[in-house]
Amino acid sequence: MTEPLFVIPLWADLTAVGLGGVQGALFASGFRGERRLDFLGVAIIGIVMGMGGGLIRDLLLNVDLATFRSNWYLITAVLAALTGMLLSNVFQRLNRLIVGLDAVVIGLFGAFGTSKALAFGLPLVPAVFVGVCAAVGGGILRDMMMGLPVAIMHVGSLYAVAAAGGCIVLAAAHALGAPLVAAAVAGVTVTTVTRLLAVIFDVSLPEQRMLHRRKVAVETTGIPIIRPSDGDERP
Amino acid sequence: MTEPLFVIPLWADLTAVGLGGVQGALFASGFRGERRLDFLGVAIIGIVMGMGGGLIRDLLLNVDLATFRSNWYLITAVLAALTGMLLSNVFQRLNRLIVGLDAVVIGLFGAFGTSKALAFGLPLVPAVFVGVCAAVGGGILRDMMMGLPVAIMHVGSLYAVAAAGGCIVLAAAHALGAPLVAAAVAGVTVTTVTRLLAVIFDVSLPEQRMLHRRKVAVETTGIPIIRPSDGDERP
Amino acid sequence: MTEPLFVIPLWADLTAVGLGGVQGALFASGFRGERRLDFLGVAIIGIVMGMGGGLIRDLLLNVDLATFRSNWYLITAVLAALTGMLLSNVFQRLNRLIVGLDAVVIGLFGAFGTSKALAFGLPLVPAVFVGVCAAVGGGILRDMMMGLPVAIMHVGSLYAVAAAGGCIVLAAAHALGAPLVAAAVAGVTVTTVTRLLAVIFDVSLPEQRMLHRRKVAVETTGIPIIRPSDGDERP
Numbered sequence: 001m002t003e004p005l006f007v008i009p010l011w012a013d014l015t016a017v018g019l020g021g022v023q024g025a026l027f028a029s030g031f032r033g034e035r036r037l038d039f040l041g042v043a044i045i046g047i048v049m050g051m052g053g054g055l056i057r058d059l060l061l062n063v064d065l066a067t068f069r070s071n072w073y074l075i076t077a078v079l080a081a082l083t084g085m086l087l088s089n090v091f092q093r094l095n096r097l098i099v100g101l102d103a104v105v106i107g108l109f110g111a112f113g114t115s116k117a118l119a120f121g122l123p124l125v126p127a128v129f130v131g132v133c134a135a136v137g138g139g140i141l142r143d144m145m146m147g148l149p150v151a152i153m154h155v156g157s158l159y160a161v162a163a164a165g166g167c168i169v170l171a172a173a174h175a176l177g178a179p180l181v182a183a184a185v186a187g188v189t190v191t192t193v194t195r196l197l198a199v200i201f202d203v204s205l206p207e208q209r210m211l212h213r214r215k216v217a218v219e220t221t222g223i224p225i226i227r228p229s230d231g232d233e234r235p
Numbered sequence: 236m237t238e239p240l241f242v243i244p245l246w247a248d249l250t251a252v253g254l255g256g257v258q259g260a261l262f263a264s265g266f267r268g269e270r271r272l273d274f275l276g277v278a279i280i281g282i283v284m285g286m287g288g289g290l291i292r293d294l295l296l297n298v299d300l301a302t303f304r305s306n307w308y309l310i311t312a313v314l315a316a317l318t319g320m321l322l323s324n325v326f327q328r329l330n331r332l333i334v335g336l337d338a339v340v341i342g343l344f345g346a347f348g349t350s351k352a353l354a355f356g357l358p359l360v361p362a363v364f365v366g367v368c369a370a371v372g373g374g375i376l377r378d379m380m381m382g383l384p385v386a387i388m389h390v391g392s393l394y395a396v397a398a399a400g401g402c403i404v405l406a407a408a409h410a411l412g413a414p415l416v417a418a419a420v421a422g423v424t425v426t427t428v429t430r431l432l433a434v435i436f437d438v439s440l441p442e443q444r445m446l447h448r449r450k451v452a453v454e455t456t457g458i459p460i461i462r463p464s465d466g467d468e469r470p
Numbered sequence: 471m472t473e474p475l476f477v478i479p480l481w482a483d484l485t486a487v488g489l490g491g492v493q494g495a496l497f498a499s500g501f502r503g504e505r506r507l508d509f510l511g512v513a514i515i516g517i518v519m520g521m522g523g524g525l526i527r528d529l530l531l532n533v534d535l536a537t538f539r540s541n542w543y544l545i546t547a548v549l550a551a552l553t554g555m556l557l558s559n560v561f562q563r564l565n566r567l568i569v570g571l572d573a574v575v576i577g578l579f580g581a582f583g584t585s586k587a588l589a590f591g592l593p594l595v596p597a598v599f600v601g602v603c604a605a606v607g608g609g610i611l612r613d614m615m616m617g618l619p620v621a622i623m624h625v626g627s628l629y630a631v632a633a634a635g636g637c638i639v640l641a642a643a644h645a646l647g648a649p650l651v652a653a654a655v656a657g658v659t660v661t662t663v664t665r666l667l668a669v670i671f672d673v674s675l676p677e678q679r680m681l682h683r684r685k686v687a688v689e690t691t692g693i694p695i696i697r698p699s700d701g702d703e704r705p
Contacts, residue, residue: 294529295525295535295538297528297532297533297534297535357538357539358538358539358540358541359541360545361535361537361538361541361544364517364544375615378617379615379617382617384615384616384617384618385514385615385616385617387510387511387514395510
């Protein structure tokens with residue numbers, strides 16, 4: 001086994017973890033009533049969203065967890081989550097910035113995951129799969145812990161598709177002999193641009209948000225809210 | 236650590252993965268409305284059902300994931316899921332064949348998991364446990380990702396019981412000095428026959444199906460459907 | 471990698487696993503109607519609650535699962551769960567004893583997890599995190615498999631806080647040069663006392679129980695039960 005070919009520098013990694021923490025806090029603040037999360041719950045969601053992708057990646061590769069090598073990952077995730085909780089009004093106004101940074105972060109995590117998998121000798125297809133899991137794993141774990149169906153499976157799939165696009169470009173370019181840095185830059189660019197275009201042209205994120213908001217409404221009141229637009233089965 | 240004593244040949248492994256993918260697609264096609272799965276969701280369910288058992292087995296044994304050693308596992312699972320999605324009418328008519336093949340597949344996965352665990356030096360009981368997890372792990376992971384309670388815990392337990400029966404026979408025969416191939420054949424036979432008898436005599440599968448169908452009905456309309464038979468608490 | 475600095479003796483480990491199994495059975499016996507668990511379901515919950523913490527700990531540390539090294543873990547968990555199921559009336563009257571023993575068990579698991587993590591070279595913060603996961607991991611896994619939101623994220627957070635307190639004390643004392651046995655005793659004491667005080671003064675457990683009871687009521691009848699106290703959104 002050789003070293004990963006492409007390593008996110010610690011500051012970038014921690015930025016990603018911090019962003020995950022903030023997003024986790026904003027997600028968590030949407031819950032009211034019985035499902036309301038306390039301080040600890042928000043911190044857990046922050047840890048899960050900030051570190052879950054890297055954790056799943058390393059479990060799938062059967063290697064020691066990179067996010068446990070330094071104290072800073074957990075500290076960053078928790079502080080970011082608590083900051084996001086306290087300043088949720090501020091961050092909600094910065095939503096565009098967060099979505100933009102998140103698009104870059106997905107790209108970085110996907111590229112890091114794919115190249116780490118390639119470095120450990122995985123074939124092309126599983127390497128891309130590991131990259132996608134690294135990019136979207138935090139959200140999957142969050143939904144599983146919240147008892148929600150995993151969001152990317154239902155609507156808003158362009159999130160995972162954007163990650164997959166970048167990972168495929170990286171892996172293909174690398175297989176064709178391109179230098180890894182160039183391949184990684186291309187991969188990150190593809191993911192980021194795809195993701196941003198999807199958001200700008202309303203391809204998926206808004207639906208996903210509506211889904212969540214509606215779910216939250218149902219769950220927090222304890223009774224399902226019946227709305228005309230709620231499904232296509234009811235008469 | 237020695238090599239696994241009993242290895243499923245790649246074609247059999249891929250057949251199992253493909254069957255899992257088709258079953259995942261048929262399962263997914265039952266969801267409507269808000270829970271409807273798109274193309275990507277069906278592919279994910281296919282991957283989870285086709286590869287989840289092997290993944291859980293290898294995580295429990297702390298070894299590199301076998302399903303990541305070749306490109307074909309993921310490709311097979313995704314293609315099978317998409318085929319199952321497009322031809323769901325055809326496959327639903329082939330239900331008997333699929334249930335029959337599935338019974339063999341559970342047996343094979345259980346036998347493979349148990350013997351791999353024995354090869355890595357696990358005692359008898361944990362080895363049987365790993366075999367059962369390999370046989371039913373895909374379904375467990377699927378339910379956790381869908382936000383559903385794990386089906387085998389509620390009704391239809393004969394699914395796991397059939398797997399356990401075969402794994403116990405294999406492990407016991409091996410402990411008593413039987414040649415492994417004979418032990419494995421006996422184990423696979425016990426699991427397959429138990430499972431088929433359970434289906435034929437309506438011991439568990441129909442209840443499980445009803446459970447799912449009812450759940451789906453509740454979830455897809457957005458409002459719980461009240462039926463006289465629905466519980467024993469309501470007045 | 472060196473050996474863990476602090477090892478729970480097998481009898482204590484099995485006591486913890488057995489207690490987890492009994493608690494799993496008592497938890498499972500609260501479900502009625504569609505969510506009712508059969509014999510196998512209760513056994514699975516027993517395994518998950520008795521062995522889940524150790525399993526998550528070892529997965530996070532990327533080491534072979536300790537609970538698979540002996541036949542007794544699985545046997546103890548299953549027997550305890552079935553005993554708990556059959557004698558649930560008796561055990562419910564022993565509730566105080568069980569809560570008390572559980573408080574010690576959380577402390578032991580947290581201390582074992584933290585010191586094992588430290589022995590494998592993890593920095594302080596991740597080592598504490600692994601300890602907390604070892605202490606509360608069984609409950610998390612149980613909720614994920616039941617399709618429930620993870621309880622410790624919502625109310626009753628003092629459960630995890632008690633675990634974290636003890637783990638922090640252990641790790642800090644060890645970092646400051648205290649002998650490990652003394653550090654471990656201090657850590658276990660902090661966790662146990664915090665947890666017991668929280669229970670005695672009704673800080674968290676009762677709310678958590680109410681949450682579960684209400685959830686169970688909703689889920690077993692198939693229709694949400696509307697109560698005045700149910701949320702703060704409804705008019």
